[in-house]
Amino acid sequence: MSPSHDPQIDVFVSYAHVDNEASGWVEQFERQLDVRLRRITGRRDINVWQDTKQLRRSQNFGPAIEEALAGSRFLVVLVSATYLKSSPYCTKEREFFLASAKAQPQGLSVGTFSRIIVVLTQNIPHEEWSKVLPGTSGHAFHNVPPGEDRIGDYLKPDSEDYDKAMGTLAEELSEALELFAGNAGAPPAEAAFEVFLSHAADDMEALARSLERDLEREGVRVLPHAPPPFEPAEHATSVAAAVQRADLTVHLLGKGSGAQIEVDGDPLKTFPLEQLRIGFEHARSQLVLQPQEIVIGRIEDPADRDFLTQLEEREREPKRFEIVRTDKHRMLDEILAKKAEIEEARRQEVVEQGTLTALVDLYSKDLGNAAPMVDYLNRRSIRPMLSAAEPSMQEFTERFLQSQLFIIVFGEASRDWVRARLEAATKLIWDHELERKIAVYAAPPQKEKKDLSFKPFDVHVAVNVDGFDPQTLEPLLS
DSSP, X not given: OOTTTOOOEEEEEEOOTHHHHTTOHHHHHHHHHHHHHHHHHOXXXXXXXXXXXXXXXXXXXOHHHHHHHHTEEEEEEEEOHHHHXXXXXXXXXXXXXXXXXXXXXXXXEETTEESEEEEESSOOOHHHHTTTSTTOOEEEOBSOOTTOOOOOOBOOTTSHHHHHHHHHHHHHHHHHHHHHHHHHTSOOOOOOXXXXXXXXXXXXXXXXXXXXXXXXXXXXXXXXXXXXXXXXXXXXXXXXXXXXXXXXXXXXXXSSOOSBOOSTTOTTOBHHHHHHHHHXXXXXXXXXXXXXXXXXXXXXXXXXXXHHHHHHHSOOBTTTEEEEEEOGGGHHHHHHHHHHHHHHHHHXXXXXXXXXXXXXXXXXXXHHHHHHHHHHHHHTTEEEEEEOSXXXXXXXXXXXXXXXXXXXXXXXXXXXXXXXXXXXXXXXXXXXXXXXXXEEEEOSSXXXXXXXXXTTSOOXXXXXXXXXXXXXXXXXXX
């Protein structure tokens, strides 16, 4: 079954080539799963697809495989000892599907079903295969009874145990496919609005917990608290990641500054105030709420009084920083009003710009590094189009012309490769008289400063070698 003729693949079967060599077990598995799904669903157009020997012969991970994976509803992974130790090919299939699924409205799950389904063809311990396939459960297609620790081998296709295991797998997949089809015609569900509610001092703690419960009842996802961790460096890293992810960071400031972080004896190093400082560096939008009955001039602690005075005098940035003094009973309304303002601004941005497409060009081994950025683009209503192989010039041109943004991931790839992609993109812009925004997304590992300059190209460099920071993409997206 060729993905170029039918890109809507129901099930993509990922496996180690050697597991099919001796007996054709994988081919039999694919045929029987196809037949079972047709019988259960009543659909004659069920498409179960496996990569062929011809495509695998050169071990090139090319556009044909990309197209098949990006167009697949579910990935069935045949896990064996060989699969876990096989060439990078299997890893690339798995990582490309993960990144593609995250960029789609359905995400990585449909209802209660994961879009990655594990079939264990040998008795591999859960702790071994779950390292590469976390959050999934396994279907046993091996001949080892429960409780025994030998590795065993795959079930014979004509055995009763195989027939029973295939029936269970096909029933689960048919239900998952039905759910997927039901979601396909509906408009994409918006990702839940996320709020990071920063650590509050003792006098505001009860209010913070009450607001958390109220926000969750309003359908807002409240991100996990910090601390823990309590150690300063780990705390800073954890909070920075939370405020970067959150749509809105909310700080509740009362009379006290909160528990102190033991750093250099600095009285301003408290958890609430340190989280506010981190927010100024990394947050997408911050809302500081203060009870209106607090009079700053009457606060006894001079350090707290001076800090709040400086905060009041700080220049407001409507999109990124706002202070509101209000009654405690109105704070929920203030947060929800800010939420509505942020969501309306995003909707207006989509109306003004139309639906944007971003061509994300990367090495397959950088799919993991690119996943947070791809997820963020999707949250911003920008459609990511991944290119994790070396397409022909014609294929690259077609993808480039379909996109409005071009992002090159500079992670494991060489700097020469990045410059070559910039040259190809620049030539297309000149030849076709296009207007395009281009960015180099610098991902781990660490890079020297000189390697992050790409003159004379007109390109924005978004440095994310220490972890994803959405603010680095704003010059490209604004």
